[in-house]
Amino acid sequence: MLEAILAAILLITLLPLFLLIILLIRLDSPGPAIFRQTRLGQDLRPFTFLKFRTMYHDAQQRFPELYNYTTSTTAEGNFFFKQRNDPRVTRMGRWLRRTGLDELPNLINVIKCDCGFVGPRPDIPEMLSNYSASQRIRFSVPPGLFCLAHIMGASGLTFNETAELDAEYALRRSLWLDLRILARLPTTILKRELH
Numbered sequence: 001m002l003e004a005i006l007a008a009i010l011l012i013t014l015l016p017l018f019l020l021i022i023l024l025i026r027l028d029s030p031g032p033a034i035f036r037q038t039r040l041g042q043d044l045r046p047f048t049f050l051k052f053r054t055m056y057h058d059a060q061q062r063f064p065e066l067y068n069y070t071t072s073t074t075a076e077g078n079f080f081f082k083q084r085n086d087p088r089v090t091r092m093g094r095w096l097r098r099t100g101l102d103e104l105p106n107l108i109n110v111i112k113c114d115c116g117f118v119g120p121r122p123d124i125p126e127m128l129s130n131y132s133a134s135q136r137i138r139f140s141v142p143p144g145l146f147c148l149a150h151i152m153g154a155s156g157l158t159f160n161e162t163a164e165l166d167a168e169y170a171l172r173r174s175l176w177l178d179l180r181i182l183a184r185l186p187t188t189i190l191k192r193e194l195h
Contacts, residue, residue: 003117007110018104021052021096028092031057034105039122042142047114049122050105054093055086063088106145118178119144120166131163138166141173151184 011018022033031053039049056062089097096102109115115122122143131138148165149157157165169177 004111007107011107029090052102054102055088059088115143135163135167137170141170151188
């Protein structure tokens with residue numbers, strides 16, 4: 001409940017920025033400004049995850065080959081979540097991703113108690129089969145906006161590396177660990193912006 005209240009305060013405070021980003025996205029490319037996607041929460045409960053749209057609205061039709069979520073042809077999970085120079089990403093989308101502002105609508109999910117501030121990032125149902133039995137422990141805890149992977153390399157990590165960090169978080173979950181992750185976020189975001 002405390003997280004939901006904090007998220008609501010943040011959202012109200014950032015509302016002008018929120019509205020400005022919506023306008024810029026709509027001016028940059030056709031399609032809705034908010035991207036909605038089904039994600040898996042604690043105990044595999046599905047919910048609708050919200051982000052600012054960073055890709056072309058018809059990206060799946062343009063690049064169907066980039067929507068194969070199985071690891072059978074990707075060295076047993078040693079693939080990367082995000083690829084450099086992703087052709088699906090719009091000009092505005094690249095800036096939003098670099099600054100992390102594409103995640104701003106996630107605050108609505110915190111208000112709705114779909115997730116908290118810290119925890120494994122909620123994944124899409126299509127990826128579930130790629131998790132090993134030991135890695136699935138990540139789904140035993142509430143998902144979050146920020147996780148161990150954020151401060152350990154984020155987009156530079158493979159799927160398996162991220163899944164192992166999520167499993168580690170689930171096993172070691174504590175208020176102290178959450179505070180450590182949150183404390184390192186400003187430095188992590190700054191490094192991403194500088195690159």
